[in-house]
Amino acid sequence: xxxxxxxxxxxxxxxxxxxxxxxxxxxxxxxxxxxxxxxxxxxxxxxxxxxxxxxxxxxxxxxxxxxxxxxxxxxxxxxxxxxxxxxxxxxxxxxxxxxxxxxxxxxxxxxxxxxxxxxxxxxxxxxxxxxxxxxxxxxxxxxxxxxxxxxxxxxxxxxxxxxxxxxxxxxxxxxxxxxxxxxxxxxxxxxxxxxxxxxxxxxxxxxxxxxxxxxxxxxxxxxxxxxxxxxxxxxxxxxxxxxxxxxxxxxxxxxxxxxxxx
Amino acid sequence: xxxxxxxxxxxxxxxxxxxxxxxxxxxxxxxxxxxxxxxxxxxxxxxxxxxxxxxxxxxxxxxxxxxxxxxxxxxxxxxxxxxxxxxxxxxxxxxxxxxxxxxxxxxxxxxxxxxxxxxxxxxxxxxxxxxxxxxxxxxxxxxxxxxxxxxxxxxxxxxxxxxxxxxxxxxxxxxxxxxxxxxxxxxxxxxxxxxxxxxxxxxxxxxxxxxxxxxxxxxxxxxxxxxxxxxxxxxxxxxxxxxxxxxxxxxxxxxxxxxxxxxxxxxxxxxxxxxxxxxxxxxxxxxxxxxxxxxxxxxxxxxxxxxxxxxxxxxxxxxxxxxxxxxxxxxxxxxxxxxxxxxxxxxxxxxxxxxxxxxxxxxxxxxxxxxxxxxxxxxxxxxxxxxxxxxxxxx
Numbered sequence: 001x002x003x004x005x006x007x008x009x010x011x012x013x014x015x016x017x018x019x020x021x022x023x024x025x026x027x028x029x030x031x032x033x034x035x036x037x038x039x040x041x042x043x044x045x046x047x048x049x050x051x052x053x054x055x056x057x058x059x060x061x062x063x064x065x066x067x068x069x070x071x072x073x074x075x076x077x078x079x080x081x082x083x084x085x086x087x088x089x090x091x092x093x094x095x096x097x098x099x100x101x102x103x104x105x106x107x108x109x110x111x112x113x114x115x116x117x118x119x120x121x122x123x124x125x126x127x128x129x130x131x132x133x134x135x136x137x138x139x140x141x142x143x144x145x146x147x148x149x150x151x152x153x154x155x156x157x158x159x160x161x162x163x164x165x166x167x168x169x170x171x172x173x174x175x176x177x178x179x180x181x182x183x184x185x186x187x188x189x190x191x192x193x194x195x196x197x198x199x200x201x202x203x204x205x206x207x208x209x210x211x212x213x214x215x216x217x218x219x220x221x222x223x224x225x226x227x228x229x230x231x232x233x234x235x236x237x238x239x240x241x242x243x244x245x246x247x248x249x250x251x252x253x254x255x256x257x258x259x260x261x262x
Numbered sequence: 263x264x265x266x267x268x269x270x271x272x273x274x275x276x277x278x279x280x281x282x283x284x285x286x287x288x289x290x291x292x293x294x295x296x297x298x299x300x301x302x303x304x305x306x307x308x309x310x311x312x313x314x315x316x317x318x319x320x321x322x323x324x325x326x327x328x329x330x331x332x333x334x335x336x337x338x339x340x341x342x343x344x345x346x347x348x349x350x351x352x353x354x355x356x357x358x359x360x361x362x363x364x365x366x367x368x369x370x371x372x373x374x375x376x377x378x379x380x381x382x383x384x385x386x387x388x389x390x391x392x393x394x395x396x397x398x399x400x401x402x403x404x405x406x407x408x409x410x411x412x413x414x415x416x417x418x419x420x421x422x423x424x425x426x427x428x429x430x431x432x433x434x435x436x437x438x439x440x441x442x443x444x445x446x447x448x449x450x451x452x453x454x455x456x457x458x459x460x461x462x463x464x465x466x467x468x469x470x471x472x473x474x475x476x477x478x479x480x481x482x483x484x485x486x487x488x489x490x491x492x493x494x495x496x497x498x499x500x501x502x503x504x505x506x507x508x509x510x511x512x513x514x515x516x517x518x519x520x521x522x523x524x525x526x527x528x529x530x531x532x533x534x535x536x537x538x539x540x541x542x543x544x545x546x547x548x549x550x551x552x553x554x555x556x557x558x559x560x561x562x563x564x565x566x567x568x569x570x571x572x573x574x575x576x577x578x579x580x581x582x583x584x585x586x587x588x589x590x591x592x593x594x595x596x597x598x599x600x601x602x603x604x605x606x607x608x609x610x611x612x613x614x615x616x617x618x619x620x621x622x623x624x625x626x627x628x629x630x631x632x633x634x635x636x637x638x639x640x641x642x643x644x645x646x647x648x649x650x651x652x653x654x655x656x657x
Contacts, residue, residue: 055422055553056539058434059278065421077551103276104538108552130276130538134266156280158441166279180280181439 002150003096003124004172007046008207011228017261018173018229019044019254020209021236022100024051024067026076028245030084036240037088039247041095043254046229049127052078052101059102059129061182063234067241078105082121089122098125098152103135111142119148125172127152133166155200156180157190164203173207175231176200183212183234197226217260232257267455269575272545275454276538277434284441289456291361296463301356308352309467312385313342315349317468319475319632324602329622332630334484336472338496338637339607345637346468346496347378347449353464355382358445365389365444369433371398371426371492372563372610373405374637375449380414382447390414393433397424398562405641423556426492426566430540450493451570454541458498458570465499472632473503486621486631488513490613491584492528492563494570496636505581514573515617517559518586528557529586530569531577539567544574560589560645561609563637591616593649596639608637609645 001009011018021040025033037048053068053076060068078101085097099118106114106128118126126149131139136151143149153170155163156177167174176197178189189212190196201208211231214220220230236253243249267273275285295301309315317337326333338346358366366388370376376392383390392414399406399418409416422428430452437446451461469487476484487504489497491514504510519527530545537546539554547555547567557567576582587595592609595616599605607615611634618633625631639646 056427056431058431058540059438061435069421072551072553079551102538104546104548104554105552107537107543108548129278130541132275132277132279132282134282135274135276154279156278158280158283160283162279162282177278177280180441182435 002172003094004047004098004150007096008173011046012207017227018046018207018209019258019261020047020049020229020231021045021254022049022051022231022233023237023240024053024064024071025081025084026053026071026074027067027240029074030076030080032245034084034088035247036245036250037093037097039251040254041093043251044258045095045254047096047098049098049100049231049233050081052081052099052105054102054105057102059182061234063237064183067237078109082117085121085123096124097122098127099123100127103128103131106139111138112145115139115142115146115148119146123149125150125152127154127175129154133162157192157196163200167204170204170206173209173228174200174204176208176210176227177212178210179212189213194223194226197223201226217257230261267459269572270578272543272571272574273455273458274543275541276543277454277541278438281438281441281454285454285456287361292357292456292460295357295360301360305353305356309349313348313352314340315467316471317341319472319479321479322603325599328602329619330627331622331625333618333622334476334479334630334632335605335635336468336500336632337635338468339605339611339635343374343378343381344640345374345378345608346465346499347375348381349467349499350449350461350464350495351375351378351382351447354445354447354460355386355388358388358447359386361445363388363443363445365391365440366447367391367393367433367436367444368447368449369393369426369429370449371395371429371565372561372608373398373402373409373641374563376414376416377405377408377412379447379449380409380412383414384412391417391436393417393419393429393436395419395423395425395429398426398429401645402562402641425557426562427554427557434540450495450566451498451572452493452540452542452568458542458572461495462498462502462572465495466502468496468499468634469501469503472500476632480630483507483510484632485625485629486511486513488515488614488618488621488631489634490515490564490610490636491569491573492517492566492610493568494573496634498570498572500632500634501576501582505576512576512582513617513621514582514584515613516584516586517561517564517613518588519558519560521588522586526558527586528559528564528566530567531574531584532586542568542571544571545569560592560649561613563608563610564613585617587613587616593646595619596646605635606639607635608639609642611636
């Protein structure tokens with residue numbers, strides 16, 4: 001079983017909601033990223049999304065665009081992030097880690113080589129926001145061949161009749177985009193977000209996570225009975241930036257958030 | 263092109279899940295519209311009465327005489343707003359109206375597509391926002407002013423290279439946010455399916471006219487058809503009706519900037535690396551990590567790191583040939599056309615003229631070619647002046 005699926009099963013058993021965080025890899029540097037991952041595991045974060053910076057992040061708002069740009073300027077690339085993955089796995093980090101990245105990075109690396117490297121270095125899942133269901137075949141084939149990382153499916157408030165098709169063979173969890181557009185539009189969820197989340201929950205055989213625009217556990221109070229967890233990205237990046245990537249600040253925020261989900 | 267919007271292995275829909283239904287609706291609305299005689303009638307009415315079509319196919323007498331073959335220029339520079347971009351804009355804006363959209367957004371590089379979209383939006387009373395890179399706003403200040411006079415809001419994009427690529431990213435982000443009431447008017451033969459198909463359809467009027475006009479003049483087909491390629495809208499329009507004519511050689515001219523070997527160029531097809539950007543899989547300039555590389559060209563309209571997927575396919579299948587022309591060669595050709603024919607071409611179009619001159623030297627007096635003169639050079643006079651004064655131009 002994949003680490004993400006194991007974690008989801010465990011959370012279900014404990015009747016806990018998941019906290020999933022996002023951070024751009026390579027900030028403040030790769031050692032800092034590794035330290036932050038360890039701190040978050042200690043603070044009770046359930047899954048980490050590690051952003052592989054790309055030059056043209058069209059699904060991201062200004063905060064993550066800026067973080068990606070700075071990380072690229074510092075020399076971050078996917079090869080170095082794989083290296084860091086290997087190191088933290090050797091150092092005993094066991095929480096599920098997902099690469100959040102754009103498709104061109106995978107294409108450029110080579111799809112099969114990429115899938116093999118994910119397995120080798122302990123990457124458990126991929127989120128590729130510019131790779132909709134219809135374009136996934138090649139990548140899915142390579143991932144299945146390896147039996148390592150799984151591809152996380154995204155649905156949006158306007159996915160409608162596409163939802164059952166997308167979720168048919170989906171694994172891990174469903175990433176429900178809660179607002180239209182890009183990441184980081186704090187608190188402005190789609191007007192029909194509750195109805196939409198309920199619909200996804202009804203169809204989905206796997207846990208349903210909500211992301212885009214979440215800052216505090218309070219933001220998701222109205223949907224708490226529907227969803228299985230929350231994804232915090234932009235706000236977490238802002239917080240890290242404000243606290244100069246302090247592991248203590250990250251720990252504090254994550255453990256408070258996790259407590260707030262109870 | 264197959265059902266999933268691929269030309270060979272190029273094209274597709276590499277966009278966020280939230281745009282997939284939007285693209286599906288767009289495709290259905292487009293197919294329905296072009297099959298509707300009323301839509302066609304309206305589109306052609308505006309092309310004739312508003313844009314000023316048909317544009318002449320001009321026999322460039324002195325250019326032909328100087329270089330030893332018959333050179334015809336398809337005068338897209340004579341369109342209202344000064345370039346071929348308006349052909350596509352009128353089509354897409356009529357489609358936007360038909361779909362009940364109240365707002366349009368567009369990206370622009372040289373500003374020609376932005377001006378065309380602002381023009382169409384004024385004509386049909388739609389709210390218009392144009393995304394433009396900061397660098398491009400500097401070198402095409404005149405077009406920024408024109409867009410604002412036409413009532414459009416120009417949003418200055420400051421990210422990445424501050425040029426067309428980044429303006430397109432920002433337009434896609436804005437569209438993903440507001441697709442419910444907003445139509446994205448894409449200006450080049452790029453983007454996710456069905457955009458490359460839509461842009462080709464609305465630009466194919468160029469080759470339809472040219473084929474007929476050439477036949478009237480020469481009672482046969484031309485030997486060569488040529489156009490410049492940035493994203494590839496004027497070229498796909500110029501090629502469209504000749505693709506099925508195997509005797510006609512098709513040549514696309516990319517921007518070699520300071521020279522392919524310097525790395526400072528915009529010739530996406532010259533290096534032959536495939537990638538995904540702006541919703542499509544095609545040839546793409548990228549670095550060793552798969553990040554998109556900055557394109558360079560003295561011409562803002564060719565300053566794009568990718569190319570439309572059908573061009574990638576035409577290259578792979580061997581149906582069209584793609585070559586490149588440096589900044590210097592383009593500027594020399596631009597001056598040559600001014601002096602020999604009294605036409606100031608856009609720097610983009612001057613790339614096609616430059617290769618036409620090279621190609622003409624290998625052809626006979628009886629042979630002939632059509633070159634698409636995609637736009638006029640008024641917008642470029644400052645860049646040209648700086649270049650002639652020996653100043654380092656922008657980017």
